[in-house]
Amino acid sequence: MPTDNRRTFLKRCFGTSCGFSATLLLSPLSSRKALGRTIEGEKIGEKPFARIEKIHDGVYALISTPFTKGGKSGDLSTHSNGGLIIGKDKILAIDSYRTPAGASYMADACLQLTGRLPTHVVNTHFHFDHLGGTRAFIKGSNSPEIIMTQTTRKLAFENYSKILPHPEDPDLSISTLNKWGGYFSDASAIIANEDKPITLDLGGRKVTITPMQGHTDSDLVIKDEESATVFAGDLIWDGIFPNFMSSSPSLWSKSVQSILEKNTGLIVPGHGSIQKSGSKSNTSYLNLLAEIENHARVSQQKGLSSDQAAAEFNLSTSVGDYRYFRNGFHEVAMAAWYREITK
Numbered sequence: 001m002p003t004d005n006r007r008t009f010l011k012r013c014f015g016t017s018c019g020f021s022a023t024l025l026l027s028p029l030s031s032r033k034a035l036g037r038t039i040e041g042e043k044i045g046e047k048p049f050a051r052i053e054k055i056h057d058g059v060y061a062l063i064s065t066p067f068t069k070g071g072k073s074g075d076l077s078t079h080s081n082g083g084l085i086i087g088k089d090k091i092l093a094i095d096s097y098r099t100p101a102g103a104s105y106m107a108d109a110c111l112q113l114t115g116r117l118p119t120h121v122v123n124t125h126f127h128f129d130h131l132g133g134t135r136a137f138i139k140g141s142n143s144p145e146i147i148m149t150q151t152t153r154k155l156a157f158e159n160y161s162k163i164l165p166h167p168e169d170p171d172l173s174i175s176t177l178n179k180w181g182g183y184f185s186d187a188s189a190i191i192a193n194e195d196k197p198i199t200l201d202l203g204g205r206k207v208t209i210t211p212m213q214g215h216t217d218s219d220l221v222i223k224d225e226e227s228a229t230v231f232a233g234d235l236i237w238d239g240i241f242p243n244f245m246s247s248s249p250s251l252w253s254k255s256v257q258s259i260l261e262k263n264t265g266l267i268v269p270g271h272g273s274i275q276k277s278g279s280k281s282n283t284s285y286l287n288l289l290a291e292i293e294n295h296a297r298v299s300q301q302k303g304l305s306s307d308q309a310a311a312e313f314n315l316s317t318s319v320g321d322y323r324y325f326r327n328g329f330h331e332v333a334m335a336a337w338y339r340e341i342t343k
């Protein structure tokens with residue numbers, strides 16, 4: 001990374017939660033199979049909470065499976081998706097999941113595949129289910145560069161700020177949200193210029209890290225240039241209703257359109273199954289975002305409150321089956337749009 005984008009910080013960690021409830025619901029809509037949402041890579045391992053898929057030589061995705069077959073709360077050790085991009089010299093881990101126990105699954109897989117641990121970890125955004133497990137990649141003498149944007153670091157501190165000393169480890173701090181099982185590992189390489197992409201050379205393999213916005217005030221999209229695989233973080237969701245909690249919805253839609261227009265390879269979403277570029281899953285997700293926006297705008301023009309708009313919102317069956325991390329995500333989505341529309 002360019003030196004002007006790097007600042008070294010004392011390694012500090014603190015724990016907190018992503019704020020997601022464990023109440024999970026199954027949406028009674030049409031079959032996901034109808035939309036072609038299947039395993040796109042080669043499954044090389046599976047746990048109750050996630051599977052690892054090989055997408056291309058040196059490119060792996062961890063796909064979290066947080067729902068039971070009955071649609072209830074399952075094992076949330078990883079909660080979010082992530083990945084590995086393996087170069088001759090360096091290995092990049094994309095996101096670090098919710099807990100160190102969950103991230104250990106990817107760390108162990110990396111060791112088995114390469115004999116090495118990730119040299120770099122990039123956090124796509126500040127939500128805790130994407131950065132709570134970084135400690136699993138810090139083992140023995142392995143101390144990976146932890147990459148995030150300046151904004152993501154700031155948001156992490158703001159949102160997980162009730163920090164207390166850890167009773168046993170002076171290098172760690174904990175918060176009252178530590179019950180979710182994760183810890184925040186601070187950045188060692190900060191992306192200060194959030195206006196342009198940067199390139200990371202892993203040795204015979206280049207990765208482009210592109211700052212975007214919308215799901216949060218700072219989202220990173222990671223692309224392996226050789227395979228054209230894109231790790232989209234939570235800008236893209238597949239079959240799970242997105243969380244608008246920290247969003248700027250119109251920026252989010254623009255970022256999604258840009259990702260889908262520019263890329264031709266597989267897209268690993270932040271939650272849900274891998275999508276093929278140009279697939280029905282892409283269209284379903286775009287339609288979902290458009291339905292949410294349209295409903296918010298029409299409801300606001302009718303003079304409805306955002307809660308009334310949420311109460312009247314029903315996803316059309318044409319977008320397929322969407323599951324929910326918790327009740328109230330329609331309310332969160334409408335509130336986000338109302339904030340923007342009435343600004």
Ligand SMILES: [Zn+2]
Binds near residue numbers: 125127215234270
């Ligand atoms: Zn998120």
